[in-house]
Amino acid sequence: MAKGGEAISAIQLVLGSRTYFAAFFVIAALSFVGYSYLISSSSLNLSLPKLAIGLNAYALTASILIGTLLSLSLVMNAYAFINGAALSGKLGFGAVAAAIIPGGLCCTSVIPAILAAFGASTTTIIGVTGALQGPFATYETLFVIASIGLLLLSVLLVSRNISKCCAVRK
Secondary structure (H helix, E strand, O other): OOOHHHHHHHHHHHHOOHHHHHHHHHHHHHHHHHHHHHHHOOHHHOOOOOOEOOEOHHHHHHHHHHHHHHHHHHHHHHHHHHOOOOOOOOHHHHHHHHHHHHHHHOOOOHHHHHHHHOOOOHHHHHHHHHHHHHHHHHOHHHHHHHHHHHHHHHHHHHHHHHHHHOOOOO
């Protein structure tokens, strides 16, 4: 596992490039907007007063963390791939996928949209959506925490690979 200093050095190396920093910023902003939209319909966004853009403190913090960590993981994986670092196999990208998919399934329009795309009738969509989203809604907080943890793991794994292959400044 990458040590904290090793991860910070790898992040500084990657974001020190204007190209990678610009990519990080754009992906982070788009991820934040997308996740903010998805989580705004969440039951966890119903309590507490809204702080900004219709999100309470929980939803805003989760959107910022997931957007930032997702962007950082993607940009660092791209840097590692382009610079010939041995990637962590499918684990890094698997962590990213596992981090963003469950959070997008609870209390959002993702499942009804998928059902509609496959030609399901309105009655079917109404009847099936609740059953499919129920487990995600019940454990939504755990899924968000797991998403953040998996994204951190992804960043740490790619940091280790970058530090092994590339000249990380100390």
